[in-house]
Amino acid sequence: MSHSGNPIIQLTNVGKSYGNISALRDVSLTVRQGEVTCILGDNGAGKSTLISIIAGLITHDQGTYAVDGKPMTFNSPRQALDLGISAVYQTLALVPLLSVWRNFYLGSEIRVGSGLFRRLDVKTMQETAAEELRRMGINIVDLEQPVGTLSGGQRQVVAIARAVHFGARVLILDEPTAALGVAQSGLVLRYIATAARQHGIGVIFITHNPHHAYMVGDHFMVLSRGEVELDTPRAALTLEDLMYHMAGGAGLDALQHELHRGETQAA
Amino acid sequence: MSVLTETAETRSARRQLVRQPLWKKVMKRPEVGALGGVILVFAFFYVMAPPFRQLPALSIVLYQAATLGIPAVAVALLMIGGEFDLSAGVAVTSSSLAASMFATEIAGNIWIGIVFALVFSLAIGALNGYLLVRTKLHSFLVTLSTFLMLQGLNIAITKLVTGNVATQDIAGMDGFDLAHRIFASQFKIAGVSISIAIVYWLLFAVIATWVLLRTRMGNWIFAVGGQGDSARAVGIPVKRVKIGLFMVVGFSCWFTGMHMLFAYDTVQSGAGIGNELLYIASAVVGGCLLTGGYGSAAGSALGAFIFGMTTEGVIYADWDPDWFMFFVGAMLLLATVFNGWLRVRAVSRSK
Secondary structure, eight states, X not given: OOOOOOEEEEEEEEEEEETTEEEEEEEEEEEETTOEEEEEEOTTSSHHHXXXXXXXXXXXXXXXXXXXXXXXXXXXXXXXXXXXXXXXXXXSSOOTTSBHHHHHTTTSOOEESOGGGOEXXXXXXXXXXXXXXXXXXXXXXXXXXXXXXXXXXXXHHHHHHHHHHTTOXXXXXXXXXXXOOHHHHHHHHHHHHHHHHHHOOEEEEEXXXXXXXXXXXXXXXXXXXXXXXXXXXXXXXXXXXXXXXXXXXXXXXXXXHHHHHHHHHXX | OTTOOOOSSSTTTTGGGOOOOHHHHHHTSTTHHHHHHHHHHHHHHHHHOGGGGSHHHHHHHHXXXXXXXXXXXXXXXXXXXXXXXXXXXXXXXXXXXXXXXXXXXXXXXXXXXXXXXXXXXXXXXXXXXXXXXXXXXXXXXXXXXXXXXXXXXXXXXXXXXXXSSBOOOOTTSBTHHHHHHHHHOEEEETTXXXXXXXXXXXXXXXXXXXXXXXXXHHHHHHHHHHOHHHHHHTTOOHHHHHHHHHHHHHHHHHHHHHHHHHHHSSOBTTTTTTHHHHXXXXXXXXXXXXXXXXXOHHHHHHHHHHHHHHHHHHHHTTOOTTHHHHHHHHHHHHHHHHHHHHHHHHHSXXX
């Protein structure tokens, strides 16, 4: 299962410090067309810093960040977006009381007419949104219904479908399956796979859950305290390995040892 | 990827195009509660107060509704955008005072006063909006401050300039006739005298409804009020939208102020206090949520109509006018409870 598409994003030894605290050190990462790159790690491991750099929210201060082979320094998410690098955050995606199709086109509305009578092209937007969502296998009964009435998974998928429709080449998904049930997570994971394999999008999938990562990932990176703990393609990894590294790797061994010793002493 | 199974994804993929029956669509509109209220209140006074049944009474009711309704339409837009304006009631009076005093004391022509008042009212709106986005305080606090400041300024400056609590009569000034015709004339239909303010009110309600539902700006207003962070994330200029909405309220205050000025020719500097709450009440009865992101401009017109009927209905029924406020309160409570219930039904998935 090799999807060796062209590299879109290449990070080489990227790092970021705040004063004398370094949040991220020596991270090298390649995101290819049609591949899902999973980034795992504990709280504070540097996942947010890494995706914020990729999405253009913050600027890296070490190493190089190249898009299509050209080194870049982004000053705003808009610049990243213009190059097709789009981030979907779990809470920042949609407006709950607004209808599905209005959310889909929010900020990129299609309009007809001119001057004072410039107005929304409601019909085109409704039909395109319906078509796009149907193509992705999302079943929404009524596009006029507020997004807030959709399930968590459907909401996540609508947000992703929107990013894909508006030309994302690289999708950064920040914990899209956190706080979702099993069925809902399945919906989102299936959609992540569709986006990568059928639409050739490079996906960066940030998650806490090694099971979810292993289901869709082509490449895995585990971060720990701002450093790369594990960086490997799928072929060289089993789910057990991934879970071991995710759970804390060598640190976990030490903890287990310590706790076990405590038990025997008490006995 | 053998892990992925292709199940259950296209169970009913074409159901998007199913048309809903009209009554279900209507029941989901935010203003449907207010429509019910209009029918109930109308029926109530129709039965209780015989003079209420006459056409001239309807014209007076509509006029009352228009003076509330013009600012209420703008306040509804602002509330959908997620903010309040408590200063709107006195800002109407401020605008009349500004026009009247600038014209009589400085300019000599009423039209210069009118333009001055327009700039002044838009500036108050812009100031409210700017303070809001700059200080990040709640709009309740920001506009409560401007409300109190304007209330003081209205009386203090009027006394300073005229030595009185009211302004001079402006009838007969240069440009008065045309301005009176534009802002405060009457016309007759079937022998019933009708104020032009009613026409403006309905016109503004129609324009605001169109903007909300059929333009990009309308989409942005809903988004800004519904979830500002999401709106910012898709590139909507949230601050500019909010400042713009406050300026729309400023415009509506100017317009109402000009009507008041040319309807009475003189301005009482203490007028307008308390009206801001009636504007907000009209918008809320019409389906606006206090938390923003939901509501209707047409609904605010229905809300204003309900309050117009109540003001006049109490008089026609020969009751003490003090009952008016009681009715306003009771209706607000009923309407909010009923609207809340309707909204829960509308957004629930069961159809």
